[in-house]
Each structure stands twice: as structure tokens, then as C-alpha cells.
Amino acid sequence: DIQMTQSPSSLSASVGDRVTITCRASQSISSYLNWYQQKPGKAPKLLIYAASSLQSGVPSRFSGSGSGTDFTLTISSLQPEDFATYYCQQSYSTLVAFGQGTKLEIK
Amino acid sequence: QVQLVQSGAEVKKPGASVKVSCKASGYTFTSYYMHWVRQAPGQGLEWMGIINPSGGSTSYAQKFQGRVTMTRDTSTSTVYMELSSLRSEDTAVYYCARKGRGCPTCGMDVWGQGTTVTVSS
Numbered sequence: 001d002i003q004m005t006q007s008p009s010s011l012s013a014s015v016g017d018r019v020t021i022t023c024r025a026s027q028s029i030s031s032y033l034n035w036y037q038q039k040p041g042k043a044p045k046l047l048i049y050a051a052s053s054l055q056s057g058v059p060s061r062f063s064g065s066g067s068g069t070d071f072t073l074t075i076s077s078l079q080p081e082d083f084a085t086y087y088c089q090q091s092y093s094t095l096v097a098f099g100q101g102t103k104l105e106i107k
Numbered sequence: 108q109v110q111l112v113q114s115g116a117e118v119k120k121p122g123a124s125v126k127v128s129c130k131a132s133g134y135t136f137t138s139y140y141m142h143w144v145r146q147a148p149g150q151g152l153e154w155m156g157i158i159n160p161s162g163g164s165t166s167y168a169q170k171f172q173g174r175v176t177m178t179r180d181t182s183t184s185t186v187y188m189e190l191s192s193l194r195s196e197d198t199a200v201y202y203c204a205r206k207g208r209g210c211p212t213c214g215m216d217v218w219g220q221g222t223t224v225t226v227s228s
Contacts, residue, residue, distance in 0.1 A: 001169070034214035036152075043202055043218035044144075044152065050212035087152055091211060094166045096142065096154040 002026055002090050006099035012107040017078045021102045023071045023088035032092035035064055035073045038101075039084045047086075048073065078104075109133035111203050111219035118225045124191040127222045129203035136184040137161040139205040142215055143177060143188045147199040155201075158186055161208070193226045200224075 003026040013019050023033065031051040036044040046055045048064035051071055061076040075082055083106050088099040114128040129141065143155040156167035158177040165177045171190070179186045186203060201222045204215035 032212055036214070038152075043221055044204075044215075045218075046214040046216045049214035049216075053212075055214070055216065089152075089154075089214070091206075091214065094157070095168060096157070098144075098152040098154060101151040 001095055002029060002093050002097050004088055004090055004097050004099040006086075006088055006102050008102060009100065010103040010105065012105050013078055014107045015078050015080055019075045019078055019104065021073045021086055021088075021104075023066075023073070023099050025069045025071075025090055025092075028068045029090045029092035031067050032090055033064070033066065033071045034089045034091060035062075036087045036089065037082075037084045038087065044087065080106075109217050111205065111217055113201075113203060113219040113222045116223040116225070118227065119193050121194055121226055121228055123193050123226075124189060125193060125224050126187055126189040127201050127203075127224070129186045129188070129219050131184045131186070131205070134205075136181060139207055141177075141179075141186045142204045142206060143175075144202045144204060144215075145199040146202070146221075147196070150199075153199075155188070157206075159208070160184075160186060190224075193224075195226050198224065198226045 005024045007022045033051045035048040038044040052064045063074045085101045085103045087101050112130045117125050137160050142157045158165045160179045176189045203219040205217045206215050207213040
């Protein structure tokens with residue numbers, strides 16, 4: 001099975017900061033990588049699909065990059081509503097896998 | 108509008124089974140796969156499996172093989188996830204989420220509101 005590893009597990013940042021979260025796959029997954037945002041008590045929300053495509057309605061401050069085994073999610077200028085937990089997910093294999101999550105907290 | 112509406116919270120005893128439903132509306136039910144994902148308290152997202160509502164074929168995570176069954180009813184646009192032999196570690200919020208068929212790079216773009224399942228003696 002393909003394993004997904006995110007780093008860091010948690011991150012403190014301030015409003016206006018540029019933030020990058022990394023996701024690594026245990027084998028090449030081409031561009032079959034999605035990113036989700038989850039706020040407490042809510043269902044996850046799709047932000048980025050196919051590694052770099054912005055889901056409809058998602059602000060342009062969110063961007064994704066990478067292919068193969070290494071991927072990044074970047075938030076160009078943090079807004080108060082961006083403090084949440086972020087997950088990567090591979091869809092290369094039928095047996096889907098999520099990363100363990102990155103909790104983004106206010107500094 | 109497109110939405111997935113899940114059944115209500117459940118409390119079960121160890122060893123029992125639970126069946127959670129997910130009713131789809133606002134789109135063509137058979138055009139999207141449905142995933143099931145769970146989240147234990149304070150933990151991350153855990154993928155359980157996927158069903159193709161068109162033919163009913165399924166794939167399950169190895170961890171749940173033999174304990175989970177996913178089915179669908181095309182007449183009511185509803186998918187079901189049944190988990191048997193429940194134990195305390197199965198206490199979690201269970202989500203259904205759709206993904207477009209014929210779109211391997213698509214993500215899970217619509218999620219249900221979640222169903223809390225509590226396993227306690």
C-alpha cells in the first residue's frame with residue numbers, strides 16, 4: 001500500500017505569513033494528489049486536486065505543486081479563516097490513503 | 108443543490124453492527140463513486156473503502172476486510188456502510204464523500220455531514 005507522510009505535523013504562523021506544507025508518497029503517484037482543509041467539527045473540504053488544480057470556489061492564495069513522490073501546499077498570505085488542519089490524499093491507487101494531517105495554528 | 112445527507116448518530120455495544128446511510132441528491136447518482144472515511148476523536152482521516160453506485164462493485168481497505176460491507180440502492184440514490192463486530196476503537200465520525208467516475212485525478216468534492224458512531228458497553 002502507498003503511505004503518505006506530511007510535514008510538519010503542526011505549524012504556528014501569523015496572519016499574512018506564507019506557509020508551506022509538504023507531503024511525501026512512499027512511491028511515485030504521478031500527480032494523483034489532493035489536498036483538503038478541515039475545521040473542528042466539520043467535514044473536510046477539497047482545496048486542490050491533481051496536485052496543482054484549484055477546486056472551484058477556493059481562494060487563489062492556495063496553491064499546490066509537485067509530482068512523483070514530493071508535493072507541497074502553499075498558502076501565500078494566511079487569513080484568519082485558514083487556521084485549520086490540512087490533509088493530503090493520494091488517488092493513484094484504488095486503495096486511497098491520507099496523510100496524518102498538519103495542524104495550522106495561530107502564533 | 109448537490110448534497111449528501113447521512114443518517115443520525117448511533118450508540119452500539121461491543122460486538123454489534125452498525126449501518127450508516129448516505130443519501131445523494133442534486134446530481135446523477137451513478138456518475139460518481141462514493142468513498143467512506145472515518146475519523147476517531149482527535150485523530151486523522153482514515154479511508155475505509157469505495158463503492159461504484161453504477162454496478163455496486165466495492166474495494167475495501169485491508170484493515171476493514173471481512174468487517175465492512177458497502178451497498179447501494181439506486182432507486183433512492185442511497186449508499187450504505189455496515190461495520191460489524193464493533194469494538195471501542197470503532198468510535199468515530201463516519202463520512203461519505205463522492206468522487207467523479209472516469210476522473211482518476213479528481214478529489215472527493217462533496218462530503219456528507221458525518222455520522223457519529225459510539226461503541227460503548
